[in-house]
Amino acid sequence: MQRYExxxxxxxxxxxxxxxxxxxxxxxxxxxxxxxxxxxxxxxYGLLIRCRSLGLRVVEMCQVPE
Structure with missing residues (x-):
């Protein structure tokens, strides 16, 4: 499991x-x-697809240290 922003x-x-x-x-x-x-x-990928289907503009996505 990883943490993401x-x-x-x-x-x-x-x-x-x-x-x-x-x-x-x-x-x-x-x-x-x-x-x-x-x-x-x-x-x-499910989170990103959900963002797209809601019309949200993703500016950045990154993995963050725990």
Whole structure:
């Protein structure tokens, strides 16, 4: 299991952050940062697909040290 950060352009509404119950979030500098553990590549791709289907613009995604 690895930890990831996904930076989204803009501040997400409560409804949109609820679409990612497995991740925590924080708003910083006009971006929403979703972060938390990701079990495997399939889950990671699933998160990115969910972002795309919700019309969210992913600015950056990176693995972070634990």
């Amino acid at each position: 996904i930076r989204i352009d803009g501040q997400l509404s409560t409804t949109l952050t609820a679409a990612f119950p497995e991740l925590d979030h924080v708003v910083m500098s006009g971006q929403t940062v979703l972060f938390g553990p990701v079990v495997d590549e399939a889950q990671l």
